[in-house]
Amino acid sequence: MKFTVFGAGAWGTAISIHIGRTGNPITLVPRRKEHALKINNERKNADYLPDYQLSDSIQVTADIQEALKTSDVALLACPSIALKPLCQELKKHIDESNKSLALLTLCKGLDQNSLHPPVSVVKDIFPANPCGVLSGPTFAGDVAAGKPTAITLSLDDDIVLAQKIQESLSNEQLRVYTSQDVVGVEYAGCLKNVYAIGAGICDGLNLGDNAKASYLTRALHELVKIGVHLGGKPETFYGLSGFGDLVATCFGAWSRNRTFGQNISQGKKPKDILSHQKTVVEGYWATDCFYKLLHSVGFDTPILNQLHDVLYSEKQPHAAIQELMTRELKEEKI
16 A cells, blocks of 8 residues: 655654555655755654654655655644644645545644544545544654554544555554544543643652552543543543553653653743743643533543643642542542
8 A cells, every 4th residue: 555644743754664664655745845855865854753764665755746646545644733734735635536545643632623533623624535543652763663563543434444554554563453433542542642741740749659550540530431421432442542552651751741741740831841842742732622622511520620720720730639639539430
Protein backbone atom coordinates (compact mmCIF):
# COMPACT_ATOMS: atom_id res chain seq x y z
CA MET A 1 0.00 0.00 0.00
CA LYS A 2 1.13 3.57 -0.61
CA PHE A 3 1.10 5.78 2.50
CA THR A 4 1.23 9.56 2.76
CA VAL A 5 1.93 11.24 6.09
CA PHE A 6 0.75 14.82 6.53
CA GLY A 7 2.63 16.57 9.33
CA ALA A 8 6.35 16.38 10.01
CA GLY A 9 6.47 16.64 13.77
CA ALA A 10 8.17 13.91 15.81
CA TRP A 11 5.37 11.35 15.44
CA GLY A 12 4.74 11.99 11.75
CA THR A 13 8.46 11.60 11.09
CA ALA A 14 8.75 8.47 13.23
CA ILE A 15 5.84 6.66 11.57
CA SER A 16 7.31 7.57 8.18
CA ILE A 17 10.64 6.03 9.19
CA HIS A 18 8.79 2.90 10.31
CA ILE A 19 6.75 2.62 7.10
CA GLY A 20 9.97 2.98 5.13
CA ARG A 21 11.25 -0.16 6.88
CA THR A 22 8.16 -2.15 5.87
CA GLY A 23 8.91 -1.68 2.18
CA ASN A 24 5.68 0.19 1.45
CA PRO A 25 5.95 3.42 -0.57
CA ILE A 26 5.87 6.41 1.80
CA THR A 27 5.73 10.17 1.30
CA LEU A 28 6.16 12.65 4.17
CA VAL A 29 4.47 16.03 3.69
CA PRO A 30 5.64 18.83 6.02
CA ARG A 31 3.35 21.84 6.38
CA ARG A 32 6.01 24.34 5.29
CA LYS A 33 7.90 24.17 2.00
CA GLU A 34 11.17 25.28 3.61
CA HIS A 35 10.86 22.51 6.20
CA ALA A 36 10.35 19.95 3.44
CA LEU A 37 13.45 21.17 1.62
CA LYS A 38 15.51 21.05 4.81
CA ILE A 39 14.44 17.50 5.66
CA ASN A 40 15.00 16.36 2.09
CA ASN A 41 18.50 17.83 1.98
CA GLU A 42 19.63 16.65 5.43
CA ARG A 43 17.66 13.37 5.42
CA LYS A 44 16.63 13.99 9.02
CA ASN A 45 14.13 16.17 10.88
CA ALA A 46 16.47 18.39 12.87
CA ASP A 47 13.56 20.40 14.33
CA TYR A 48 11.54 17.56 15.88
CA LEU A 49 13.41 14.23 15.69
CA PRO A 50 17.08 15.05 15.13
CA ASP A 51 18.68 11.73 16.12
CA TYR A 52 17.19 9.57 13.36
CA GLN A 53 18.01 9.40 9.67
CA LEU A 54 15.38 9.08 6.94
CA SER A 55 16.09 6.34 4.43
CA ASP A 56 16.27 7.21 0.74
CA SER A 57 13.00 5.34 0.22
CA ILE A 58 11.07 8.08 2.07
CA GLN A 59 9.90 10.80 -0.31
CA VAL A 60 9.60 14.30 1.18
CA THR A 61 7.56 17.05 -0.46
CA ALA A 62 5.27 19.96 0.38
CA ASP A 63 3.31 19.39 -2.85
CA ILE A 64 0.00 17.92 -1.67
CA GLN A 65 -1.26 17.06 -5.13
CA GLU A 66 1.92 15.17 -5.96
CA ALA A 67 1.91 13.37 -2.61
CA LEU A 68 -1.66 12.14 -3.03
CA LYS A 69 -1.10 10.56 -6.45
CA THR A 70 -2.05 6.87 -6.18
CA SER A 71 -1.97 7.12 -2.36
CA ASP A 72 -4.00 4.46 -0.52
CA VAL A 73 -3.74 5.77 3.05
CA ALA A 74 -3.29 9.31 4.38
CA LEU A 75 -2.03 9.57 7.95
CA LEU A 76 -2.96 12.91 9.50
CA ALA A 77 -0.14 13.54 11.97
CA CYS A 78 -0.87 17.12 13.00
CA PRO A 79 -1.94 18.54 16.40
CA SER A 80 -5.70 18.45 16.97
CA ILE A 81 -5.92 22.25 16.66
CA ALA A 82 -4.58 21.97 13.09
CA LEU A 83 -6.68 18.98 12.00
CA LYS A 84 -9.66 20.85 10.57
CA PRO A 85 -7.52 23.36 8.62
CA LEU A 86 -5.44 20.47 7.26
CA CYS A 87 -8.56 18.61 6.12
CA GLN A 88 -9.94 21.74 4.50
CA GLU A 89 -6.68 22.12 2.58
CA LEU A 90 -6.68 18.45 1.55
CA LYS A 91 -10.28 18.79 0.36
CA LYS A 92 -9.03 21.00 -2.44
CA HIS A 93 -7.11 17.99 -3.79
CA ILE A 94 -9.45 15.10 -2.93
CA ASP A 95 -12.60 14.57 -5.00
CA GLU A 96 -14.77 11.64 -6.13
CA SER A 97 -11.77 10.04 -7.80
CA ASN A 98 -10.07 9.79 -4.38
CA LYS A 99 -13.00 8.43 -2.37
CA SER A 100 -11.21 5.12 -1.73
CA LEU A 101 -8.40 6.98 0.06
CA ALA A 102 -8.41 6.02 3.75
CA LEU A 103 -7.83 8.89 6.18
CA LEU A 104 -6.40 7.98 9.59
CA THR A 105 -5.94 10.48 12.42
CA LEU A 106 -2.86 10.31 14.62
CA CYS A 107 -3.67 13.32 16.82
CA LYS A 108 -5.08 12.97 20.35
CA GLY A 109 -7.27 15.93 21.19
CA LEU A 110 -10.76 17.35 20.65
CA ASP A 111 -11.70 20.16 18.30
CA GLN A 112 -11.80 23.25 20.53
CA ASN A 113 -14.88 24.73 18.84
CA SER A 114 -17.15 21.77 18.15
CA LEU A 115 -15.69 19.56 20.94
CA HIS A 116 -15.78 16.69 18.43
CA PRO A 117 -13.12 13.94 18.45
CA PRO A 118 -10.67 13.73 15.51
CA VAL A 119 -12.41 11.16 13.32
CA SER A 120 -15.69 13.10 13.50
CA VAL A 121 -13.85 16.21 12.32
CA VAL A 122 -12.42 14.32 9.36
CA LYS A 123 -15.70 12.57 8.55
CA ASP A 124 -17.55 15.89 8.41
CA ILE A 125 -15.26 17.00 5.60
CA PHE A 126 -14.80 13.62 3.87
CA PRO A 127 -18.12 11.77 4.30
CA ALA A 128 -17.45 9.46 1.35
CA ASN A 129 -13.98 8.30 2.43
CA PRO A 130 -13.05 5.57 4.92
CA CYS A 131 -11.98 7.36 8.13
CA GLY A 132 -10.33 6.01 11.25
CA VAL A 133 -7.71 6.36 13.94
CA LEU A 134 -4.28 4.94 14.76
CA SER A 135 -3.55 5.23 18.48
CA GLY A 136 -1.62 3.68 21.34
CA PRO A 137 1.55 3.98 23.43
CA THR A 138 3.87 5.31 20.73
CA PHE A 139 6.83 7.39 21.88
CA ALA A 140 8.22 8.68 18.60
CA GLY A 141 11.85 8.00 19.51
CA ASP A 142 11.16 4.33 20.24
CA VAL A 143 9.29 3.86 16.96
CA ALA A 144 12.01 5.62 14.98
CA ALA A 145 14.64 3.45 16.69
CA GLY A 146 12.74 0.29 15.80
CA LYS A 147 12.02 -0.72 19.39
CA PRO A 148 9.07 -3.11 19.91
CA THR A 149 5.74 -1.23 19.88
CA ALA A 150 2.07 -2.22 19.71
CA ILE A 151 -0.72 0.05 18.50
CA THR A 152 -4.45 -0.02 17.70
CA LEU A 153 -6.08 0.71 14.33
CA SER A 154 -9.81 1.38 14.09
CA LEU A 155 -11.42 2.18 10.74
CA ASP A 156 -15.17 2.76 10.37
CA ASP A 157 -16.91 -0.56 9.61
CA ASP A 158 -14.54 -1.69 6.86
CA ILE A 159 -12.90 -4.72 8.46
CA VAL A 160 -11.28 -5.89 5.22
CA LEU A 161 -9.55 -2.55 4.60
CA ALA A 162 -8.53 -2.33 8.25
CA GLN A 163 -6.90 -5.76 8.03
CA LYS A 164 -5.10 -4.80 4.83
CA ILE A 165 -3.65 -1.67 6.48
CA GLN A 166 -2.85 -3.73 9.60
CA GLU A 167 -0.80 -6.18 7.54
CA SER A 168 0.96 -3.40 5.64
CA LEU A 169 2.00 -1.51 8.79
CA SER A 170 3.03 -4.50 10.89
CA ASN A 171 6.53 -5.95 11.06
CA GLU A 172 8.93 -7.25 13.72
CA GLN A 173 9.21 -3.80 15.30
CA LEU A 174 5.56 -2.67 15.29
CA ARG A 175 2.51 -4.86 15.87
CA VAL A 176 -0.87 -3.44 14.84
CA TYR A 177 -4.12 -4.63 16.44
CA THR A 178 -7.50 -3.79 14.93
CA SER A 179 -10.57 -2.57 16.81
CA GLN A 180 -14.12 -1.89 15.63
CA ASP A 181 -14.60 0.78 18.33
CA VAL A 182 -13.52 3.99 16.56
CA VAL A 183 -15.16 6.21 19.19
CA GLY A 184 -13.53 4.41 22.11
CA VAL A 185 -10.06 4.35 20.57
CA GLU A 186 -10.03 8.06 19.79
CA TYR A 187 -11.54 9.17 23.12
CA ALA A 188 -9.04 6.98 24.97
CA GLY A 189 -6.15 8.71 23.23
CA CYS A 190 -7.54 12.14 24.04
CA LEU A 191 -8.37 11.41 27.68
CA LYS A 192 -5.04 9.87 28.64
CA ASN A 193 -3.34 13.21 27.96
CA VAL A 194 -5.57 14.90 30.53
CA TYR A 195 -4.70 12.46 33.29
CA ALA A 196 -1.00 12.43 32.39
CA ILE A 197 -0.88 16.07 33.52
CA GLY A 198 -2.03 14.94 36.97
CA ALA A 199 0.65 12.25 37.00
CA GLY A 200 3.21 14.96 36.32
CA ILE A 201 1.86 16.98 39.24
CA CYS A 202 2.34 13.91 41.47
CA ASP A 203 5.93 13.65 40.27
CA GLY A 204 6.64 17.34 40.68
CA LEU A 205 5.33 17.41 44.24
CA ASN A 206 7.24 14.22 45.14
CA LEU A 207 4.06 12.63 46.50
CA GLY A 208 5.56 9.14 46.36
CA ASP A 209 4.79 5.82 44.72
CA ASN A 210 1.64 5.17 46.76
CA ALA A 211 0.10 8.44 45.66
CA LYS A 212 0.92 7.99 42.00
CA ALA A 213 -0.34 4.40 41.92
CA SER A 214 -3.56 5.45 43.65
CA TYR A 215 -3.95 8.40 41.31
CA LEU A 216 -3.49 6.28 38.18
CA THR A 217 -5.99 3.68 39.38
CA ARG A 218 -8.68 6.27 40.05
CA ALA A 219 -7.78 8.20 36.89
CA LEU A 220 -8.27 5.04 34.82
CA HIS A 221 -11.64 4.49 36.52
CA GLU A 222 -12.72 8.02 35.64
CA LEU A 223 -11.33 7.76 32.11
CA VAL A 224 -13.34 4.58 31.45
CA LYS A 225 -16.49 6.11 32.93
CA ILE A 226 -16.19 9.17 30.67
CA GLY A 227 -15.33 7.14 27.59
CA VAL A 228 -18.30 4.81 27.99
CA HIS A 229 -20.60 7.78 28.61
CA LEU A 230 -19.42 9.28 25.31
CA GLY A 231 -20.10 6.08 23.38
CA GLY A 232 -16.98 3.92 23.65
CA LYS A 233 -16.87 0.25 24.69
CA PRO A 234 -15.48 -0.45 28.20
CA GLU A 235 -12.93 -3.01 27.01
CA THR A 236 -11.35 -0.49 24.63
CA PHE A 237 -10.21 1.70 27.52
CA TYR A 238 -8.37 -1.21 29.13
CA GLY A 239 -6.48 -1.84 25.88
CA LEU A 240 -3.51 -0.27 24.13
CA SER A 241 -5.21 3.01 23.25
CA GLY A 242 -6.47 3.46 26.83
CA PHE A 243 -4.57 1.85 29.69
CA GLY A 244 -1.48 1.21 27.55
CA ASP A 245 -1.16 4.80 26.41
CA LEU A 246 -2.06 6.11 29.87
CA VAL A 247 0.81 4.18 31.47
CA ALA A 248 3.30 5.27 28.82
CA THR A 249 2.30 8.93 28.98
CA CYS A 250 2.18 9.06 32.79
CA PHE A 251 5.65 7.53 33.25
CA GLY A 252 7.64 8.45 30.14
CA ALA A 253 10.31 11.10 30.66
CA TRP A 254 9.55 12.18 27.07
CA SER A 255 5.87 12.83 27.80
CA ARG A 256 4.96 16.46 27.11
CA ASN A 257 1.78 16.20 29.17
CA ARG A 258 3.50 14.64 32.19
CA THR A 259 6.32 17.21 32.01
CA PHE A 260 3.74 19.98 31.70
CA GLY A 261 2.08 18.82 34.94
CA GLN A 262 5.45 18.60 36.64
CA ASN A 263 6.20 22.20 35.69
CA ILE A 264 2.75 23.31 36.92
CA SER A 265 3.44 21.73 40.31
CA GLN A 266 6.59 23.82 40.58
CA GLY A 267 4.69 27.08 40.29
CA LYS A 268 4.93 27.79 36.57
CA LYS A 269 1.90 29.25 34.79
CA PRO A 270 0.31 27.20 31.98
CA LYS A 271 0.41 30.01 29.42
CA ASP A 272 4.07 30.75 30.24
CA ILE A 273 5.03 27.11 29.71
CA LEU A 274 3.15 26.86 26.42
CA SER A 275 4.58 30.09 25.06
CA HIS A 276 8.16 28.83 25.39
CA GLN A 277 7.89 25.56 23.46
CA LYS A 278 7.23 24.56 19.86
CA THR A 279 5.41 21.32 20.61
CA VAL A 280 1.73 21.09 21.56
CA VAL A 281 0.53 19.91 24.99
CA GLU A 282 -2.73 18.26 23.90
CA GLY A 283 -3.84 17.54 27.48
CA TYR A 284 -4.08 21.22 28.38
CA TRP A 285 -6.69 21.92 25.70
CA ALA A 286 -8.39 18.54 26.12
CA THR A 287 -8.96 19.23 29.83
CA ASP A 288 -11.04 22.29 28.96
CA CYS A 289 -12.89 20.50 26.15
CA PHE A 290 -13.90 17.53 28.28
CA TYR A 291 -14.82 19.82 31.16
CA LYS A 292 -17.18 21.74 28.87
CA LEU A 293 -18.65 18.51 27.53
CA LEU A 294 -19.31 16.95 30.94
CA HIS A 295 -19.68 19.70 33.54
CA SER A 296 -22.71 21.23 31.82
CA VAL A 297 -24.64 17.94 32.15
CA GLY A 298 -23.59 17.32 35.74
CA PHE A 299 -21.43 14.27 34.97
CA ASP A 300 -19.30 13.40 38.03
CA THR A 301 -15.57 13.76 37.20
CA PRO A 302 -13.75 14.79 40.40
CA ILE A 303 -10.20 14.41 39.04
CA LEU A 304 -10.97 16.20 35.77
CA ASN A 305 -12.67 19.01 37.70
CA GLN A 306 -9.65 19.54 39.94
CA LEU A 307 -7.25 19.48 36.99
CA HIS A 308 -9.39 22.07 35.24
CA ASP A 309 -9.32 24.31 38.31
CA VAL A 310 -5.52 24.05 38.51
CA LEU A 311 -4.99 24.77 34.80
CA TYR A 312 -7.68 27.38 34.21
CA SER A 313 -8.48 28.95 37.61
CA GLU A 314 -4.98 29.09 39.16
CA LYS A 315 -5.89 26.66 41.93
CA GLN A 316 -2.86 25.41 43.82
CA PRO A 317 -2.10 21.71 43.15
CA HIS A 318 -1.82 20.98 46.89
CA ALA A 319 -5.33 22.35 47.43
CA ALA A 320 -6.70 20.19 44.60
CA ILE A 321 -5.10 17.08 46.07
CA GLN A 322 -6.48 17.87 49.52
CA GLU A 323 -10.01 18.17 48.12
CA LEU A 324 -9.69 14.82 46.35
CA MET A 325 -8.37 13.15 49.51
CA THR A 326 -11.15 14.52 51.74
CA ARG A 327 -14.14 13.74 49.50
CA GLU A 328 -17.01 11.71 50.94
CA LEU A 329 -15.84 8.17 51.68
CA LYS A 330 -17.32 5.43 49.50
CA GLU A 331 -17.05 1.83 48.33
CA GLU A 332 -14.56 1.18 45.55
CA LYS A 333 -16.35 0.24 42.33
CA ILE A 334 -14.63 -0.68 39.09
